[in-house]
Amino acid sequence: MPKEVVLDLPKLTVYGSNQATVENYGGIIEYDEAHVRLKTNVKVISISGKNLELKTITDVDVLVEGDIDKIEYE
Amino acid sequence: MFLVRLANFIYGYVVIIIEGMFPERFLNICARRGIYLWNVKKEGKYQISANISVRGFKMVRPVAKKSRCRVILKKRRGLPFYVFRHRKRKAFALGAVVFVLLLFVMTRFIWVVDISGNVEVETSRIEKVLQEAGLKAGVPSMGVDVWHIQNTVMTRLDKISWIGINIKGTTAYVEVRERISKPEIFPKDLPCDIVASRSGVIESIDAVSGQRLVSIGDVVSGGQLLISGAIDSKAGEGVRYVHAEGEVMATTWHEITVEIPYREEIRTRTGKSKSKHMLKFFNFYVNFFINDRISYENYDRISYVKRLSIGKNLVLPFSFHYDNYYEVEVTWRQRDINEALELAGQEAFEHVKGIQIKNSKRELIGEKLKVTYECLENIALKKAVIREDAKDNGKDIRGGDN
Known part of the structure; x- marks a missing residue:
């Protein structure tokens, strides 16, 4: 069974350095061109970089596109 | 991804600006309510632009109120809006319809007939037969009876041994194979003589059947009887006719005169x-x-x-x-004289290709080059025998019960 379903954990998929998908997130805390902070069940995922865009937003996932420098858990 | 974009274009979407202190809250509520947002981008300090479907846009007002944001419609995009904007341009619409119709209709006809594989039969001749059978540019491809056309071409053109017609799109690919004509064979059961196909000096005679009339060293001229199919029986029973067979090798001379390409x-x-x-x-x-x-x-x-x-x-x-x-x-x-002579020599040689050459001699006659080739070749040529008894009753030359 997939962990993100059983344990209700966020799942982060990163392609190169310009696309990241966060599945099973709780909500958007902050969004601007340099930072995207997403609430999850465990910690806050903070993505920082340049020209960040939210390519799609649904109730289960967020697709962040742009020049990603850092992905942190806060 | 392309399919999603295409669907968005077909259903139409709007670009909105969300203005407020906490636009993130707007995004969260939208996500929770199943309002799909894409291409979300920060525009200014308190402004975010986003794409939203038409259906979603209609549900956005209470969300905006709740999140204390202002939603401004910036652009309408997609097919429904495009059509609405150009609804009064009748000629444009007509043009679009005509274009689609024309494309649809035109691809249902054959416009090109592509013939390949023919070497000796001219393309125009095949084209003509195909045309008469019902395959030409402009006929509807549904109505082409490939079976019938293939049969017609096969019966009308003897030279063709096989034909295949493939219709792909608006092109009819016609592939043909030509018949290799069989060599003329003198029927084995008929009596015949062997005569000289050209003049020469006999080098060897190998008569399998029939009566030898010439010997080695004899000079013969074209048409002269070499091996006779009529055998005189010694017992006095009369003349017996056989199918003469044999090889007669002779030295022959071929004189070829060609123009010198100066x-x-x-x-x-x-x-x-x-x-x-x-x-x-x-x-x-x-x-x-x-x-x-x-x-x-x-x-x-x-x-x-x-x-x-x-x-x-x-x-x-x-x-x-x-x-x-x-x-x-x-x-x-x-041209240089040697070069010209070389070219002329090559041209002359083309005439005796395939024959064994023993010797050759070149002679200049005015502007022309005469080449004499001394060759060794088989000069045996079968020819129907004329029977004396057949002559008597006047007709039946070919009947052979003897």
Whole structure:
């Protein structure tokens, strides 16, 4: 069974350095061109970089596109 | 991804600006309520732009109120809005409809008949037979009875041993194979003589059946009887006729006279050129030139055709024809004597190809070169025997119960 379903954990998929998908997130805390902070069940995922865009937003996932420098858990 | 974008375009979407202190809250509520947002981008300090479907946009008002944001509609995009904006342009709509219809109709006809595989039978001849059988440019591809056409061509053109017709899109590919004609064989059960096919000196005679009439060293002339099919029986029973068979090798002389190509034509382009363009649709030509006279004395014409097609097989009945005329200056170059003789020799040799050559002699006669080839070849040629008893009753020459 997939962990993100059983344990209700966020799942982060990163392609190169310009696309990241966060599945099973709780909500958007902050969004601007340099930072995207997403609430999850465990910690806050903070993505920082340049020209960040939210390519799609649904109730289960967020697709962040742009020049990603850092992905942190806060 | 492309499919999603296409669907968005077809259903239509709007670009909105969300203005407020906490636009993130707006995004969260939208996500929770199942309002799909994409291409979310920060525009200013308190502004975010986003794409939203038309259906979602209608549900956005309470969300905006709850998140204390202002939603401004910036752009309408997609097919429904596009059609709405151009709803009064009737000719445009008509054009679009006509375009689709025309495309649909035109791809249902055959516009090109492509014939390949023929070497000796001219393409135009096959084309003509195909046309009469019902395959030509302009016929609906559904109505082409391939079976019938193949049969018609096969029966009408003896030279063709196989034909295959493939219809792909608007092109009919016709592939043919030609029959290799069988050599003329003298029927084995009929009596015959062997005569000389040309004059020469006999080197060897190998008579399998029949009566030898000449011997080694004899000089024979063309048509002379070499091996007779009529055998005189010694017992006095009369003449017996057989199918004479054998090989007669003889030294023969082939005299070939060819012109010596002292001069060579050289065509050089002067740099002047003219071109004619034509547009062809169906069977009509539209000329793109007024003065259609080519004033050059000598010219090379190079034409090419560009067909309008969708992909490789869906050729449409529109084509562009280019004719380029290049003025050329014709000069004659004097060839080196050895080079000219070499060329003439090669030409002469073409005539005796396949024959064993023993010797050759070259002679210059005026402007011409005479080459005499001394060859060794089989001069046996079968010829129907004329029977004396057949002569008596006047007709039956070929009957052979003897």
